Amino acid sequence: MLEVLNLSHTYGSTRVLHDVSFTVAEGEILGLLGPNGAGKSTTMRILTGYLQPSSGRVLFAGKDIQKEPLALRSQLGYMPENVPLYPELTVEEHLVWTARLKEAADAKGDTAAVMERCRLTEARGKLVRHLSKGFRQRVGLAQAILGPTRLLILDEPTAGLDPQQIREIRDLIRELGKDKTILLSTHILPEVELTCDRVLIINEGRIVAEGTPGGLVDTFGRHGSHIIRLDVDQADAGEALKTLDAPAWVRSVEVSYEQYGEGAFTVTTDGAADRRADIIRLATQAGYGVLEFKPAGAGLEDAFVNLVHRQAGLAENGGETQAGAQGAGS
Numbered sequence: 102m103l104e105v106l107n108l109s110h111t112y113g114s115t116r117v118l119h120d121v122s123f124t125v126a127e128g129e130i131l132g133l134l135g136p137n138g139a140g141k142s143t144t145m146r147i148l149t150g151y152l153q154p155s156s157g158r159v160l161f162a163g164k165d166i167q168k169e170p171l172a173l174r175s176q177l178g179y180m181p182e183n184v185p186l187y188p189e190l191t192v193e194e195h196l197v198w199t200a201r202l203k204e205a206a207d208a209k210g211d212t213a214a215v216m217e218r219c220r221l222t223e224a225r226g227k228l229v230r231h232l233s234k235g236f237r238q239r240v241g242l243a244q245a246i247l248g249p250t251r252l253l254i255l256d257e258p259t260a261g262l263d264p265q266q267i268r269e270i271r272d273l274i275r276e277l278g279k280d281k282t283i284l285l286s287t288h289i290l291p292e293v294e295l296t297c298d299r300v301l302i303i304n305e306g307r308i309v310a311e312g313t314p315g316g317l318v319d320t321f322g323r324h325g326s327h328i329i330r331l332d333v334d335q336a337d338a339g340e341a342l343k344t345l346d347a348p349a350w351v352r353s354v355e356v357s358y359e360q361y362g363e364g365a366f367t368v369t370t371d372g373a374a375d376r377r378a379d380i381i382r383l384a385t386q387a388g389y390g391v392l393e394f395k396p397a398g399a400g401l402e403d404a405f406v407n408l409v410h411r412q413a414g415l416a417e418n419g420g421e422t423q424a425g426a427q428g429a430g431s
């Protein structure tokens with residue numbers, strides 16, 4: 102549905118996007134995940150036509166949005182990071198006004214349906230200035246889906262919400278995802294794990310990995326820390342630790358008896374290769390029995406931290422900064 106081709110962007114003399122390319126397929130919920138300043142908002146502003154890229158193209162249903170902006174505008178719902186709303190209007194007045202701006206034939210009818218969908222009906226008479234942040238986000242989402250919207254672009258939709266509000270907005274996004282294509286940005290990992298079908302990880306203006314949340318965990322979980330539990334007691338922990346710490350590719354070993362039980366060690370490798378078999382071999386060749394072996398905290402968070410660290414390490418060593426991780430699990 103959306104094709105992003107070689108986008109680059111420069112603010113003044115600072116290049117913040119480097120040759121960013123990806124596609125968004127019809128019906129999917131795609132997450133753009135990256136730390137603060139990675140270039141998420143810049144990418145989204147370009148996709149919505151608010152910002153002209155320094156170079157690159159965006160095609161919506163095959164049409165170049167720079168040449169034919171209306172092809173996208175009428176079918177796009179955009180929720181910026183801070184939803185601008187008029188505080189002196191009620192929820193309903195605001196949405197009817199938005200529906201009229203979007204040239205709805207039945208502004209009141211469409212508003213009623215959208216308020217129902219976004220669970221705003223009970224708050225219809227409230228002034229926007231009296232709404233909680235969670236309700237303001239719902240009004241932002243309601244505005245975005247009014248009209249013939251097929252594609253929703255949501256910039257940090259849960260930023261600044263409390264845990265209950267976050268859950269409600271996530272549920273709502275998933276529900277909207279049943280009949281809309283959604284691209285959302287976030288720097289919060291559980292967000293993509295819980296909401297998205299596919300994830301792009303962006304760091305320093307580059308797409309450094311792409312895949313399903315599970316696929317990325319699988320790929321990058323191999324390179325991080327692992328828990329190994331051996332048949333050694335407390336007294337022999339020092340000797341076992343020395344054995345595990347011997348190879349140059351081991352970055353650190355910690356005794357983790359308290360967290361993971363007697364005989365447990367956390368082994369962190371340099372991330373350059375999959376060392377799982379090597380760690381087990383190291384222990385067994387030294388005569389230890391391996392009782393348990395598992396990745397330490399194999400969440401997307403570890404995957405993400407590993408990836409960003411690896412990218413930083415490669416850059417320091419003058420290597421290629423693109424981690425070449427595209428396609429993991431997708």
Ligand SMILES: Nc1ncnc2c1ncn2[C@@H]1O[C@H](COP(=O)(O)OP(=O)(O)OP(=O)(O)O)[C@@H](O)[C@H]1O
Pocket residue numbers: 112113117135136137138139140141142143144288
């Ligand atoms: N209008 C601007 N002028 C100059 N630099 C900008 C401008 N907007 C953003 N930047 C810079 O561009 C880089 C990318 O910013 P962007 O807002 O796209 O990142 P982000 O991933 O959305 O981060 P955040 O979550 O913090 O908003 C940052 O270094 C930021 O300081």
